[in-house]
Amino acid sequence: MYGKNLQTIPRGVDGKARLEAVRRRVSGKEGPKPGSAEDKLGYMRSDHMLVRFLIARQWDVDRAVAMLEGHYRWLAETNMETLLKDPFPEEVHIKRYYPQAYHGTDKLGRPLYIERPGLIDMPRLLQVTTCERILQYVYAQTELQIRRRLPACSLMRGEVVDKSLNIMDLEGLSFKIVTHTTARKVVKDVVSMLQNHYPECSGRMIIINAPRVFGIAWSFVKPQLDAKTVEKISIFGSDQREAYVQCLLDLVDADQLPQMYGGTCVCDGQDPMSCMRAVKGPWAKPEVLKILEEHPLDEVLTPEGAKLLQKSQQEGEAAASSQPAESPAAASAASPASAPGAGQPQAEGEDLTSQHRTRSAVVLPELAEAEFVEAERKVATIMDEYRALDEVHMKTLTDWVAEFNSLVQEIGRPVLERAQGYYDSRAIWQQAIQDFAEQQGVLDRVNLELEVAVKNLAKAETAFEAFLRGSDALSDQQWEELAPAKVGDENDAELDSDPKLLRMIRVSRLGDTVANLQTRRDREVGELTLKRDELEEARRRFESEDQMHSACTWNCSVKRAAPFYEKRRLHDPPSSHLLL
Incomplete structure (x- = not known):
């Protein structure tokens, strides 16, 4: 101990x-x-x-x-040893429809776990896998936390790291997720699994972007947590971004924290969401994995075992120090002082504080007393309107929760669970129809742009041929409308003095526009084909579910559950808002 x-x-x-x-x-x-x-x-x-x-x-x-x-x-x-060897081919879909990631470490060396339950799309997820497989995936990932991530963090830190920092981003959380019977089952089983089988593994949880509906979800989860766990949880609303960003930066270095949470990390350099798909952390380092392969887990997770990596590195440094020393000339050339710009004095009048000036350092104009009073009055009016809207919103939530509980009690949870597949497949089919129509619209717009670009290119090529014969068919203004000059062209003396070169460049640019639009059109055609396949699959699944209930009597679960799912549909945003 x-x-x-x-x-x-x-x-x-x-x-x-x-x-x-x-x-x-x-x-x-x-x-x-x-x-x-x-x-x-x-x-x-x-x-x-x-x-x-x-x-x-x-x-x-x-x-x-x-x-x-x-x-x-x-x-x-659970056949854990088998699960740990399972490649989980559906992992790419799970990460898309149930966004979660282990990403880097905090300032204490703890692994950083991020989950976005507000973006869970359970209907689509259940089309590519099952509730059982989702739970098996979560079980395996949690066991890997013990067997790989925590030991890897311990080796990097040089001391035992046995807890994680968790970020729960609730942006997008809606009634569709809170009331989805399978989603509730997954949450209940995962909470039970964490408490009964992985105690003392959570160091702290930061819940961010908590919407009003979170109060309902929290009332469902909180009773299942012990008091010590509840004490480790900090909650920030969707209007408290500055507060939660500061909280996270106090705990996590900026280069380890995804950009979307106030850090600087964008794993692929372009897409902020790439951090949810990347493998980043000590558990991805070859030198760490080598030690984990050579030493048993019960040895690594001890104060002495956690220093195995440091010991290995020190031995490597000792071996390197026994090599011949670098020549003074080479050392001088590589020193920071020899770098360009090193040791240069500050330019006269340069304000080094300006680039670091904080918001509080900005000088604001003084307000007259009358202007100040008027501003206070406007703020008070806005706050009154906000409070009124907030009361209406909370009453709507409260009424819906009461109605939800009443419907569940009246219809019966088993009936709702049996009908869920039907209503999920119908919602996905309807969304697929909308997605296909939107993509067709995108393709139509690109085709229209391409048609115009091709006509402009043909017109410019004809005019250029006429120019070469000595009779320009277009005025300078018409050439400008066909292919506007780029920034900097007006300062190019060669273009001003050579009309032929200018026209050649404009024809070339029009050709580039056509080529780019053709590439974009091909990309959108591919996307439309994908949407068509998704639409066909959604239609097939819905027709299969519908066929199962087509001959049902008045006691059919789909008919009995209709009031519940219709009411839920009215309270939910389009499913497209929940997709990555």
């Missing part, structure tokens, strides 16, 4: 003795099944593992052993 774990031992309790008592019991019949994969893994009875469960049960030996027994049994029932 070590570090902050010692602070969790109750006064008067011999923590070491209790740890050994737990180890003795789980080394016998209360431990993993003899000969099983769990039994062969030394970490299952390591100090790090056992102490986590002891802390979760307030150092009560019987309760900790019971919890460990349940965990060993759960690992076997």
